[in-house]
């Protein structure tokens with residue numbers, strides 16, 4: 001049965017950050033994900049997660065930067081990952097090591113490594129692809145070296161993002177993602193399938209989900225409606241049907257709710273009720 005994670009960069013925006021964790025636990029989520037943990041001390045975050053019985057299931061490697069201060073301002077400055085950006089080797093390496101530090105401190109085994117956005121004229125360069133693959137391979141090796149006995153292996157994930165929402169974003173199709181993962185062939189790399197982006201770019205999210213499951217590379221799923229990126233209870237992305245499909249395929253991993261609620265987060269959770277813990281109060285315990 002898939003487990004639902006609240007994406008706190010999208011859900012509970014009506015609350016301050018600390019209160020989002022409490023609300024997610026109360027609403028029956030066992031896990032949370034969010035874009036950037038780097039605004040907070042890892043020890044403080046770990047304590048918050050523990051206090052609310054929540055698992056950190058995913059966060060992003062820095063969108064840009066090269067120092068902690070630069071990492072913290074990178075998203076607002078327009079950075080969208082560095083993995084394929086020319087001239088960003090230092091920022092990429094710094095970001096991966098920082099993300100691995102946070103993953104270890106938070107007991108989190110999935111990190112989304114964004115590929116970067118390019119001006120249109122660069123978007124199909126073969127040398128960019130080679131650079132992207134090399135950096136992903138290097139990062140996977142760094143993740144492998146951080147393995148500690150008893151902890152789940154840290155896996156770095158790549159996700160195709162639609163270019164309407166993120167113009168020039170390098171990785172935008174499932175084909176690109178799967179081909180890269182197969183070519184590198186590293187156990188510390190995997191696929192993050194965001195059904196919203198997938199439907200926006202390629203259509204037929206259900207077929208792409210089957211393809212992702214069949215690849216053996218699927219490590220995380222995210223979901224939102226098309227159109228609107230709100231609750232997937234109407235429109236082309238049928239949330240309950242897709243969760244049932246994951247269940248039927250034996251997927252026991254996490255599905256991040258990465259959408260902007262139409263009104264309050266809690267009022268929009270009805271569609272997800274069968275997959276949330278009745279009565280809430282957080283996860284029973286840590287799971288990989």
Ligand SMILES: O=C(O)C(=O)[C@H](O)CO
Pocket residue numbers: 035060112159161194197222258
């Ligand atoms: O936009 C998304 O879908 C993501 O998952 C990124 O991590 C953040 O933009």
Ligand SMILES: [Mg+2]
Pocket residue numbers: 159194222258
């Ligand atoms: Mg996503």
